[in-house]
Amino acid sequence: MSDKFRVVENHSLGEAPSGCKESRSNGCSASSPESVVQRTPYLASGFQPLGICLGICLGICLLLGLGTSIIPAGYNRQMKDALIRQIADFITSSPVHTSDDIFEALALQLFARQYALVAPYRRLCDASGATPDTLFRWQDIPAVPAAAFKAFDLSAVPLSDSKAVFHSSGTTGAEASRHYFDADGLTLYETSLRVGFRDALPDCPPHLWALMPNPEAAPNSSLSHMLGTLRAERFFWEADDALAGTLKKLTEPVTLFGTAFAFVQLFDGTLASWRMPQGSVVIETGGFKGRSREVPREELYGLFGTRLGVPLTNCHSEYGMSEMASQFYGRGLDSEKRGPHWVRTRTIDPLTGEDSLPGTPGLLRHYDLANWNSVQALQTQDLGTLTPSGFLLHGRAPSAEVRGCSLTVEELWTSRSAS
Amino acid sequence: MDITVGELESAICRLRQTHLETLTPLRQVGVVSALSVLAQRWRDPSYELRRQAELITDPFPFAMVEVSLNALLDSLTPERLWALIDSEEMRGVSGCPVIGHVIAGNTPLLSWVSIIRALLVGSGSLVKLPSGAASVWGHLFHQSLFDVSPKLAECVTIFEWPGGTADLDAALCASADLIIAHGSDATLRSLGAYCPGRTPFIGYGHRVSFGLVTTGSGSAEAAAGFARDILLYDQGGCLSPQTIFVEGDWSETIHFAAGLAEALALTVPLYPLPTRAASAASAVREARLLASMEEGTRLWGDEALRWTVIARTQREFVPSPTFGIISVQSLETLADLPEAIALVSAFLQGCAVAGDEQDYIPNVSYLCAPGEMQTPPLHWRQDGRDVLRLLPGRRQHENFRL
Incomplete structure (x- = not known):
């Protein structure tokens, strides 16, 4: 614990680690993350005291023993950058001890880093006059559309230095999203997903089974990687017979985590029903993506009860995307999703580009401190309504336009991929 | 109106009868005369249906549809209708009973264009x-036809049902003598599959168009024309047009793009549309953000999200999400x-050219000046096909299928 505190103390906001000073003296260019942080005005002027306060606050939290046992001690020692260590500490701190001020300070520093190192993002920011010199609120950090992960390589490090790349799972034939993680970013991602899962679902049975390919079989699947990181004991993929047989023999409660279509395929493949041991939990994620018949959510959750014997109170949903490191969780049929304390969400009126009116739906815009190597601010095409503890997810904005006779971009991609 | 398969089949039977009793005796001269009277009525500002x-x-x-309507009405004079019939050597040729x-x-x-072409070869239309x-326009045409010639109007039956209604689609394809379908590739595939082996099927799929400005032709007039082409039908x-190519260097491109933006701002009040729906607004915002992430782009747009001009350094055709977004x-x-449009060469429909140089335009079915893209005449050979010669009866083209 003292090690962690020292890390924070030594590298609180505004203080470049000694390694960076060495680097700079050796000709470290402006592309060095540390040098970027040094150059940011909020560190050079009024924000420096805030940064010091932040370091002290985080240190106090950790001294109070608010870290977490599921995160290996010293997990962040190998992180080269002071900022990422501070973000990691923020993530692993108890939500009770994490303030909006600290979030804002970290978000602004992360913005400065990503502005400096991710060229397409910098162009977007420059177009709207948003630079580290002009931003003072996390809400003003420009967001990239999720589609930008298809069109650009959004990476703060050369792609050759990335340790993992996760793709979206679209089925339209269009180009897939590519989300690159460098070594530190991957560690942060894994840390955040562990803490997020633990905080959202503290009572899940520890035996975790995944209805998806294992990470080795699907190295570009963020979902498989996530379940691997969560130490899923078993992966079932296109092995419904094996799963069906195993479910019959269960004696201890299990957490069954799978995509909606994997569950539907399981149910459609047999007439059998199971009684999973009391305390078992089901977590569904994702849509159907043309992989199975579409089943209304109410019906799917009904099937969890009638076919698996898992009551609605033990059914959960996960909402995530390959472009975002962090996840949201919901309970039962409640469409409210809650995110972790290192994520902020706004709803944007697509007509004005500003916050939607309180209580009215808007496009979800997430700010995720765990998106270290790409861009933290993500504009989705999903509609949601903010609630005091999260947001109600309404899904994609319905298309109100009847198409004319012009070829759509999607049709073009589909036809190209088909040919 | 909900209809049943039985009602659809009965309607086609009635159309066969009217084909024999009305269209065949009426001959082309009667159809041409009626259509020209119909056009005259629509030109009259006091005409009730107008x-x-x-x-x-x-x-x-x-105001938006009127631009295309006027061009269509211009095609409906006796002289132009006979010119069309003769150009495709269809004088005196009788079409299949029911299309x-x-x-x-x-x-x-x-729907107007499709029905008019069918009537010109003496075919009934379901x-x-x-x-x-948009379906109201089809009904207005039918009412108008009734005003001019009730008997001719009996040769047309109009129904509405949601696309992809399998039993009705199948019944239509099985009962009619020829199917003319407009829609996506998926729609055309689905409908084509319902056509029995000997029922001809003519499909018009979704297409894209582009513009070209040759050296020194990027005038304000050209920009105004393109602005209209973009704004009509919300692109x-x-x-x-989805992309406009400007011959010359980057400075000429920027100059034309700025002029186009100015023209769009001036033209947009002429064609008012309701406030953008959330999905369209979102698509426009996303397109603007993505464009701003590209290296070297310049962007112009309005607050109401009706139009967006993106000057790009890249050469290849860039498909647009539509909604007034032009590259x-x-x-x-x-x-x-040719290399620049290779991506969409299989889907090209039209091209508007500012300037005289047209030798380099690849095989598009509609070539025009800026401002004329949404005003094709009745004889426009969509997809490069004849418009009347495609419609003869089954006996003449038993194996005909497109």
Whole structure:
């Protein structure tokens, strides 16, 4: 614990680690993350005291023993950058001890880093006059559309230095999203997903089974990687017979985590029903993506009860995307999703580009401190309504336009991929 | 109106009868005469149906459709109709008894064109209009035909049902003598599969168009023309330009793009549309953000999200999400054009050219000046095909299938 505190103390906001000073003296260019942080005005002027306060606050939290046992001690020692260590500490701190001020300070520093190192993002920011010199609120950090992960390589490090790349799972034939993680970013991602899962679902049975390919079989699947990181004991993929047989023999409660279509395929493949041991939990994620018949959510959750014997109170949903490191969780049929304390969400009126009116739906815009190597601010095409503890997810904005006779971009991609 | 398969089949039987009793004796001369009278009535501002049409705002205001309507009415003089018939050597040729038309969504006048062509070869028409506001235009035409010639109007039956209604689609394809369908590749595949082996099927798929500005031709007039081409039908038509190529260097491209933005701002009040829906607004914002992430782009747009001009350094055609988003790109020389549009070469429909140089334009079915993209005449050979010669009866073309 003292090690962690020292890390924070030594590298609180505004203080470049000694390694960076060495680097700079050796000709470290402006592309060095540390040098970027040094150059940011909020560190050079009024924000420096805030940064010091932040370091002290985080240190106090950790001294109070608010870290977490599921995160290996010293997990962040190998992180080269002071900022990422501070973000990691923020993530692993108890939500009770994490303030909006600290979030804002970290978000602004992360913005400065990503502005400096991710060229397409910098162009977007420059177009709207948003630079580290002009931003003072996390809400003003420009967001990239999720589609930008298809069109650009959004990476703060050369792609050759990335340790993992996760793709979206679209089925339209269009180009897939590519989300690159460098070594530190991957560690942060894994840390955040562990803490997020633990905080959202503290009572899940520890035996975790995944209805998806294992990470080795699907190295570009963020979902498989996530379940691997969560130490899923078993992966079932296109092995419904094996799963069906195993479910019959269960004696201890299990957490069954799978995509909606994997569950539907399981149910459609047999007439059998199971009684999973009391305390078992089901977590569904994702849509159907043309992989199975579409089943209304109410019906799917009904099937969890009638076919698996898992009551609605033990059914959960996960909402995530390959472009975002962090996840949201919901309970039962409640469409409210809650995110972790290192994520902020706004709803944007697509007509004005500003916050939607309180209580009215808007496009979800997430700010995720765990998106270290790409861009933290993500504009989705999903509609949601903010609630005091999260947001109600309404899904994609319905298309109100009847198409004319012009070829759509999607049709073009589909036809190209088909040919 | 909900219809049943039985009602659909009965309607086709009635159309066969009217084909024999009305269209065959009426001959082409009677059809041409009736259509020209219909056009005259629509030109009269006091014509009741026109006055009704002028009140239409959904999906497009009358001012928008009027541009295409006037061009179509211009095609309906006896001289032009006979010229069309003779150009395709269809004088005296009788078409198949009943043509089934499947009309694409959001295309107000497409049903007019399709029915008129069928009538010119003496075919009855069972028209499936799309669900949606644009269908009112099909009904207006039918009413208008009734005003001019009730007997001719009996040769046309209009129904509406949601696209993809399997039993009705199958019944139409099985009962009609020829199917003309407009829609996506998926729609055409689905309908084609319902056609029995000997029922000819003519499909018109979704297409894209582009513009070209040759050296020194990027005038304010050209920009104004392109502005109209882009704004009409909210850029959702197959003749709506999605990319405009400017011959010359980057500075010329920027100059034209700025002029186009100015023209769009001036033109947009002429064609008012309701406030953008959330999905469209979101698509425009996303397109603008993505464009701003590209290296070297310049961007112009309005707050109401009706139009966006993106000057790009890249040469290749950039498909647009529509909604008034136009890409303006440099072409060093016109010889680069075929390569620049290679991505969409299989889907090209039209091209508007500012300037005289047209030798480099690849095989598009509609070539025009800026401002004329949404005003194709009746004889426009869509997809490069004849418009009347495609329609003869089954006996002459038993194996005909497109």
